[in-house]
Amino acid sequence: MASAIIGGLVSAGYDPKRLCAVDPNEAALAKLQALGVGELGTQPGPRFQSCELVVLAVKPQFMTAAAEGVKHHLCATAAVMSVAAGISVGALKAQLGNSGLPVVRCMPNTPALVGAGASGLFGSAEVSADQRAGIEGVMSVVGTTIWLEEESHIDVVTAVSGSGPAYFFAFMEAMIATGEKLGLDHQTASQLTLQTALGAAKLATQHSDSVGELRRNVTSPGGTTEQALASFSQDNLAGLVDKGMQACWVRAQEMAKEFG
Incomplete structure (x- = not known):
C-alpha cells in the first residue's frame, strides 16, 4: 500500500x-x-x-x-x-x-x-x-x-470495501469457471467476465440511476437475465452476501480487541 x-x-x-x-x-x-x-x-x-x-x-x-x-x-x-x-x-x-x-x-x-x-x-x-x-x-x-x-x-468499511474486492474476484472466478463449463476457452471466458465487471462498475458510477434500477433495466420479463437472477434469489444470494460481510465485520472487531 x-x-x-x-x-x-x-x-x-x-x-x-x-x-x-x-x-x-x-x-x-x-x-x-x-x-x-x-x-x-x-x-x-x-x-x-x-x-x-x-x-x-x-x-x-x-x-x-x-x-x-x-x-x-x-x-x-x-x-x-x-x-x-x-x-x-x-x-x-x-x-x-x-x-x-x-x-x-x-x-x-x-x-x-x-x-x-x-x-x-x-x-x-x-x-x-x-x-x-x-x-x-x-x-x-x-x-x-x-x-x-x-x-x-x-470495521464496516473493512467489510464493504476493504475486503470487498475479494468478493468480486470470487464471483468473477465462478463466472469464468461456468463459462468454461459451457464451452468457452479460459481466455475468452476471462476476457468477457472481466470486461463485464468493469463495464458494470463504470455504468453504476457514471449513471444517475441506482444499482437496483440498473439491474431492473437489464432484466426483461421472461428473458434470460430474469432466469439467472431468479436462481440467485432462490439460493438466497443476498443472504449469503449479508452473512459473509457480517463475518468480516465481526472479525474486524475481534482484531481490534486482539491488537488493542
Missing part, C-alpha cells in the same frame, strides 16, 4: 525528493529508490524528523515494532496515518507514547494499486482541518476517499 501511495503521488506530479521511506527490507527500498524517493533507510533519517505526515503502512502484527522505531523521530507538528486493520486510535497513540498525537486510521483496498481504490478515513480530535485536507489529497491519488464520523465505522 505504501508503494501504491508513493507511486500515485509521483504520477500526480509530487516531487519524490520530498518523500522519506523507512523499511527493513532492502529489496523494497530498492524499488522506492527507482521512484526517486529523497530519503531511504532501514531506520528514520534526519529528514524524516521534519515530515508533516507519517504513514504507517504495515500489517497489524508488526505495528508495535514499527511504532517503536519511529516514535522518537516524529516532529511536533506531524500527523500519523495508519493503514493497519484492527488497531484503534487509542492503541496507536499508546504505542507511539503520545496521547495528544493527531492520528488518522485509513482503511484502503487493493485497487489502490491501479489508482481505483476506495479508502475510509477516521481522524482523532487532534487532527486539524489542514491536516485532513492534506491527507485527503494524498489518498485521492489512489482513488476515492470518504471521512467517517465514528471510528467503529472503520
Whole structure:
C-alpha cells in the first residue's frame, strides 16, 4: 500500500525528493529508490524528523515494532496515518507514547494499486482541518476517499470495501469457471467476465440511476437475465452476501480487541 501511495503521488506530479521511506527490507527500498524517493533507510533519517505526515503502512502484527522505531523521530507538528486493520486510535497513540498525537486510521483496498481504490478515513480530535485536507489529497491519488464520523465505522468499511474486492474476484472466478463449463476457452471466458465487471462498475458510477434500477433495466420479463437472477434469489444470494460481510465485520472487531 505504501508503494501504491508513493507511486500515485509521483504520477500526480509530487516531487519524490520530498518523500522519506523507512523499511527493513532492502529489496523494497530498492524499488522506492527507482521512484526517486529523497530519503531511504532501514531506520528514520534526519529528514524524516521534519515530515508533516507519517504513514504507517504495515500489517497489524508488526505495528508495535514499527511504532517503536519511529516514535522518537516524529516532529511536533506531524500527523500519523495508519493503514493497519484492527488497531484503534487509542492503541496507536499508546504505542507511539503520545496521547495528544493527531492520528488518522485509513482503511484502503487493493485497487489502490491501479489508482481505483476506495479508502475510509477516521481522524482523532487532534487532527486539524489542514491536516485532513492534506491527507485527503494524498489518498485521492489512489482513488476515492470518504471521512467517517465514528471510528467503529472503520470495521464496516473493512467489510464493504476493504475486503470487498475479494468478493468480486470470487464471483468473477465462478463466472469464468461456468463459462468454461459451457464451452468457452479460459481466455475468452476471462476476457468477457472481466470486461463485464468493469463495464458494470463504470455504468453504476457514471449513471444517475441506482444499482437496483440498473439491474431492473437489464432484466426483461421472461428473458434470460430474469432466469439467472431468479436462481440467485432462490439460493438466497443476498443472504449469503449479508452473512459473509457480517463475518468480516465481526472479525474486524475481534482484531481490534486482539491488537488493542
